[in-house]
Amino acid sequence: MQILGLKLIPLTEPLHRRKEALAAGAYFAMFSYGGYLGVLFGVYLLFTRFWWLSLIYTCWIYLDRKTCETGGRSSPWIQKWSWWRHLRNYFPARTVLVPGFKLDPKKNYFFGCFPHGIIPHGPFSSLLSPGTTLQQIYPEMTVKIAPMEQFFHLPFVRELVLGKGGISCSAKSLTYMLTRPEGGFGVSLSPGGAAETMYARPGQHKLVLKHRKGFVKIALKTGASLVPVFTFGEIDLFDQIQHPLVCRFQLFLKKLFHFTFALPLGSGFFQTSFGLIPRRKPLFTVVGLPIDVVRVENPTQEEIDELHQKFIKQLVHLFNTYKYDYLVDPEASVLEFNNTLAVLTKCHLTNLFLKPYGYNP
Structure with missing residues (x-):
């Protein structure tokens, strides 16, 4: 039913679907704004009789x-929350292992996940x-999942990320995890990061790789097997507002804080025309065959380039093979590799504007 152009969700919507929508909205809100709200709450406590709680938590x-x-510091209690089950069922999110996929529990694995999207829902779920x-x-x-390090400096959110199995995406953190001698560990990383967020729009399969x-x-320095991962449907969860002024502010944040933001257009709790809840689109996370890596203490640029090209080749093959199963228009869907500069050019920004932020065409 539509009223004033809004596509309303029927009042007869089953309760379990309402719970799923609430879980998806809470996930997006928590990891997008929860940390900043936590900072404001901590500042507020400083001006109350509970000021000492804020100081203790800061310490x-x-x-x-x-x-x-x-x-990290995983919490079995947090990992078993029904929140994650409702979030997975909302889309729903499914894992697809390619034929022949096999993991050795005595080895460590590095999952390179694409695309990043506004927030990586597929790899997380x-x-x-x-x-x-x-x-x-x-x-x-x-x-383990490796989000940007800023999450671990934000109050309350850091405890949730750590409890869910998060570690920093710094080289030191990844190296520590991927060199565990007992094996049996995997790390999920979205290398596209903040730059790839700027591309996240329905129908645009553009990667920053x-x-x-x-x-x-x-991967070379640790000897961890490199696993290509692609989530079909990730870019369909949100549209976003793109404007030269928005691009300018995004670039400023990326330069200053090494992350950026998007103005997402998703769904709402009572209507599907707009909102901050991701759209209810199926997510299929396809996990490719692991690429065996021989450990090299000090890899040369040639060795890095060779493995990088091998990873790209397998990722493209993964996309081209499974797009016929999970995309509505597979023939028109092409995987592209871009960089942040291409987004800025699309926003019609001039060289004079780019240079102050360190981007020279």
């Missing part, structure tokens, strides 16, 4: 700042949550 964050670089296909087949494997080689270098 705790400082003393606990290295935990995200030494394997398909690789990290209990009850997924990967964890059912390989219960002995422990998979051409010049992203840091994760490949870490």
Whole structure:
């Protein structure tokens, strides 16, 4: 039913679907704005009789700042929350293992996940949550997710990310996790990061990968097998507002804080025309065959480039093979590799504007 152009959700919507929508909206809100609200709440407490709680927690964050670089601190209690089950069922999110896929519990694995989207829903729901296909087949494997380091400096959100199995995406943190001698560990990383967020729009399969080689270098230095992962449907969850002024502010934040933001256009709790809840689109996270990597203490640029090209080749093959199963218009869907500069050019920004922020065409 539509009223004033709004597509309303029927009042007869089953309760379980309402719970799923609430879980999806809470996930987006928590990881987008939760940390900043936590900071404001901490500042507010300083002006109340509970000021000492804010000071104690600030000291705790400082003393606990290295935990995200030494394997994190998972909480079985947090990992079993029904929140994650409702989030996975909302889309729904499914894991697809390619034929011949096999993991050795004595080895460590580095999952390179694309696309990033506004927020990576696919890898989070398909690789990290209990009850997924990967964890059912390989219960002995422990998979960690590596978001940007800023999450671990934000109050309250950091505890949730750590409890869910998060670690920092810094080289030190990834190296620590991927060199565990007992094996059986995996790390999920979205190398496209903040730059790829700017491309996240329905129908645009554009990846920031051409010049992203840091994760490949870490795979070589640790000897961890590199696993290409592609989530079909990730870019369909949100549209976003694109305007030259918005691009300017995005670039400013990326330069200053190494992350950026998007103005997402998703769904609402009572209507589907706009809102901050991701659209209810199916997510299929396809996990490709692991690329065996021989450990090299000091890899040369040639070795890094060779493995990087091999990863890209397998990722493209993964996309071209499975797009016929999971995309509505597979023939018109092409995987493109771009960089942030291409987004800015699309926003019609001039060289004079780009240079102050360190981008020279």
